[in-house]
Amino acid sequence: AAMLMRRLGRRVAYVLGALLGSISGLIATFGVVQGDFATFCVGTAMAGFYGACVQSYRFAATDAVEPSKRAKAISRIMVGGLVAAVIGPQVVIWTRDAWPTAPFAGSFLGQAGLALLALPLLWMLRAAPPQSAVVEGTARPLGTIARSPGFVVAVTAGIVSYGLMAFIMTAAPMAMVGCGHTVGEAALGIQWHVLAMFAPSFFTGHLIARFGKIAITALGLVLIAASGLLALAGLELLHFWGSLILLGVGWNFGFIGATAMVTDTYTPAERAKVQALNDFLVFGTVAVASFGSGRLLNTSGWETINTLMLPLIAVVLVMLGWLTLHRRRATASATVTQ
Numbered sequence: 001a002a003m004l005m006r007r008l009g010r011r012v013a014y015v016l017g018a019l020l021g022s023i024s025g026l027i028a029t030f031g032v033v034q035g036d037f038a039t040f041c042v043g044t045a046m047a048g049f050y051g052a053c054v055q056s057y058r059f060a061a062t063d064a065v066e067p068s069k070r071a072k073a074i075s076r077i078m079v080g081g082l083v084a085a086v087i088g089p090q091v092v093i094w095t096r097d098a099w100p101t102a103p104f105a106g107s108f109l110g111q112a113g114l115a116l117l118a119l120p121l122l123w124m125l126r127a128a129p130p131q132s133a134v135v136e137g138t139a140r141p142l143g144t145i146a147r148s149p150g151f152v153v154a155v156t157a158g159i160v161s162y163g164l165m166a167f168i169m170t171a172a173p174m175a176m177v178g179c180g181h182t183v184g185e186a187a188l189g190i191q192w193h194v195l196a197m198f199a200p201s202f203f204t205g206h207l208i209a210r211f212g213k214i215a216i217t218a219l220g221l222v223l224i225a226a227s228g229l230l231a232l233a234g235l236e237l238l239h240f241w242g243s244l245i246l247l248g249v250g251w252n253f254g255f256i257g258a259t260a261m262v263t264d265t266y267t268p269a270e271r272a273k274v275q276a277l278n279d280f281l282v283f284g285t286v287a288v289a290s291f292g293s294g295r296l297l298n299t300s301g302w303e304t305i306n307t308l309m310l311p312l313i314a315v316v317l318v319m320l321g322w323l324t325l326h327r328r329r330a331t332a333s334a335t336v337t338q
Contacts, residue, residue, distance in 0.1 A: 010125065014057075014122040021047060025047070028047070028111070057077050058259060074263075075203075078252070082198035092110070138267060139269040145265060151274070154262045154264075157221070159282050161251055161255045161258055162255050162286050165251040167305070168244075172243075173187070176240050192245055193248045194248065195248070196245045208257060213261045221313045223253065224247055224313060226250070227244070
């Protein structure tokens with residue numbers, strides 16, 4: 001996805017992504033109707049390219065505004081997740097029995113339709129020109145950027161914020177049912193969690209503009225830690241629900257703040273490869289966390305899962321503190337030199 005954006009521009013890449021998203025829905029529908037699991041997997045795998053494009057919408061928004069407004073742009077894009085959290089489950093409910101002989105085939109057909117609905121909007125996108133039109137001599141090697149303190153800290157914060165959220169969110173419903181709560185109560189907890197993930201986006205950008213990227217990222221990590229401590233406090237329904245809500249808000253602050261920090265680490269000529277590396281590291285970690293959470297829950301338990309997050313958060317908070325001091329010293333040194 002990043003390579004296409006670099007060579008063809010965001011608009012063309014996003015349109016191709018939406019087309020593949022629609023085709024993937026049709027293939028998955030065919031797989032469900034035919035009872036062919038391999039075909040179904042091909043369809044869902046193709047949807048991954050569309051997902052990669054969608055995840056980069058937040059970076060496209062930052063390209064269109066001045067640096068001081070990037071956090072607000074990211075935050076506004078994330079508001080779309082709130083709408084999706086409401087509409088998405090309803091689309092599944094309305095369409096899951098649309099194909100009488102194949103439950104949920106209609107849901108994947110609905111996915112194909114939703115991807116097509118995005119095409120006109122994506123075609124009207126006024127994005128920056130393809131990266132190939134930028135003078136490449138102005139770009140630093142990716143390794144140099146990846147070793148810079150700002151990038152290392154920003155990506156680590158994004159990895160921990162998103163990775164821990166996926167890790168806990170995946171295990172939470174199973175833990176709730178295992179503790180005697182109903183499937184409906186577990187589903188309601190996840191719904192509140194998803195709302196908590198995206199609802200703060202209405203004001204997260206304003207908080208970042210007021211208090212700074214590092215401060216809001218740190219606040220998000222503290223809230224994620226608080227969600228773990230609340231989960232460790234008990235196994236009642238309110239413990240689970242409260243923990244999931246804190247986890248959602250913490251993810252919002254941590255991930256948006258970390259993404260905004262990443263946008264400060266590259267020039268326009270470097271943006272495609274740096275954004276691609278960031279998303280590869282973040283979402284690669286999310287995939288591993290999602291795969292591993294169920295197994296760890298089964299072997300070690302809910303308490304272990306929530307305990308393991310605390311030292312990781314502590315390390316990132318120390319890194320954020322170090323970066324703050326590092327920048328203050330650099331600013332002071334530059335002032336003295338002048």
